[in-house]
Amino acid sequence: MLLQGCYSVDYSSQFFKSVLDSMSEEVSVIDQFGNFLYVNHAWRCFSQGNDGASSWADANYLTACERASANGDDLAAVAAQGIRSVINDQQDEFYLEYPCHSSAEQRWFMMRVTAFAHGGQHCFVITHKNITERKLAEEAVLELSRIDGLTDIANRRCFDEFLESEYRRCARLSMPLSLAIIDLDHFKLLNDTYGHQAGDECLSKIAKLLKGFAKRPCDLCARYGGEEFVIVLGNTSLIQAEAIMTRMLEAIRALSIPNAHSPVEDFLTVSVGLSTIYPSKDSNEHQLIEAADTQLYVAKNGGRNQLASAQYLIMD
Numbered sequence: 001m002l003l004q005g006c007y008s009v010d011y012s013s014q015f016f017k018s019v020l021d022s023m024s025e026e027v028s029v030i031d032q033f034g035n036f037l038y039v040n041h042a043w044r045c046f047s048q049g050n051d052g053a054s055s056w057a058d059a060n061y062l063t064a065c066e067r068a069s070a071n072g073d074d075l076a077a078v079a080a081q082g083i084r085s086v087i088n089d090q091q092d093e094f095y096l097e098y099p100c101h102s103s104a105e106q107r108w109f110m111m112r113v114t115a116f117a118h119g120g121q122h123c124f125v126i127t128h129k130n131i132t133e134r135k136l137a138e139e140a141v142l143e144l145s146r147i148d149g150l151t152d153i154a155n156r157r158c159f160d161e162f163l164e165s166e167y168r169r170c171a172r173l174s175m176p177l178s179l180a181i182i183d184l185d186h187f188k189l190l191n192d193t194y195g196h197q198a199g200d201e202c203l204s205k206i207a208k209l210l211k212g213f214a215k216r217p218c219d220l221c222a223r224y225g226g227e228e229f230v231i232v233l234g235n236t237s238l239i240q241a242e243a244i245m246t247r248m249l250e251a252i253r254a255l256s257i258p259n260a261h262s263p264v265e266d267f268l269t270v271s272v273g274l275s276t277i278y279p280s281k282d283s284n285e286h287q288l289i290e291a292a293d294t295q296l297y298v299a300k301n302g303g304r305n306q307l308a309s310a311q312y313l314i315m316d
């Protein structure tokens, strides 16, 4: 077929083959049994680079997915199910984003499956597009959305998510979970005496110190509110958490951040409310927060500059 424009173009098979071979997306066409009918240049390059298989014409996409699935690749099972759903006309299109990391780099791909009919035969186009750049940008944004801008530690949102998942993990493994709320004493006076900028610097200094007390993957230090911080200690009993918090209180006193008008000391002190729970299906993480908050109230009322703690007991 010839169409007239600036140039005359011959829309022959060779033309479309050249178009498909020039694409960076990997494109293949399979029949309803999963047998390959066509693959473009990018597909051939990718599969050769991956496993040296060059004879795509003899291969079967569904069989390859099912083999990978049997070897523990859960996403291959999802892909096979998605392809079948388009083949069986259960949906017009299947779409999957999946990681495919190599030893050298992190990579993500987007797979799309659509159907078309050709000469009475049902055909299915499967494309794979490298979406690594977009995924890395999304991850960076997500990371930023979980960090407190001033202190560079986890923010409240990150804390909420972490506590929920750590709560479930400790419940599953019958482990204790401890939570400490750390509130700076008379911080308003520090701000009023030395200015807001000095207050900000103080918050950053405290955050940096607290981070050193939450080093394991099951720990988290976060900014909970203005001058309130939290430390989650997974798999940590009350006695162990008390020991850690006592060391932390001493470390904060040792910083000797001036707070000349504080009625407690002439340097910055903190009050800590600590509670430990053995998570179960009869309790939840919000009860642990309430329990730590109650202990913080006890510490504040007891004269500040101290730790108050209690095991959270689940009532029948």
Ligand SMILES: Nc1nc2c(ncn2[C@@H]2O[C@H](COP(=O)(O)OP(=O)(O)OP(=O)(O)O)[C@@H](O)[C@H]2O)c(=O)[nH]1
Pocket (backbone or CB within 6 Å): 150, 183, 184, 185, 186, 187, 188, 189, 191, 195, 196, 197, 198, 199, 200, 203, 225, 226, 227, 300, 304
């Ligand atoms: N510099 C600075 N100050 C903050 C920030 N967020 C909250 N604050 C201040 O923290 C102070 C908290 O005051 P209060 O709630 O009265 O608590 P406090 O003075 O620490 O008194 P107690 O907690 O009862 O010991 C307020 O003056 C807030 O303006 C911040 O990001 N930077």
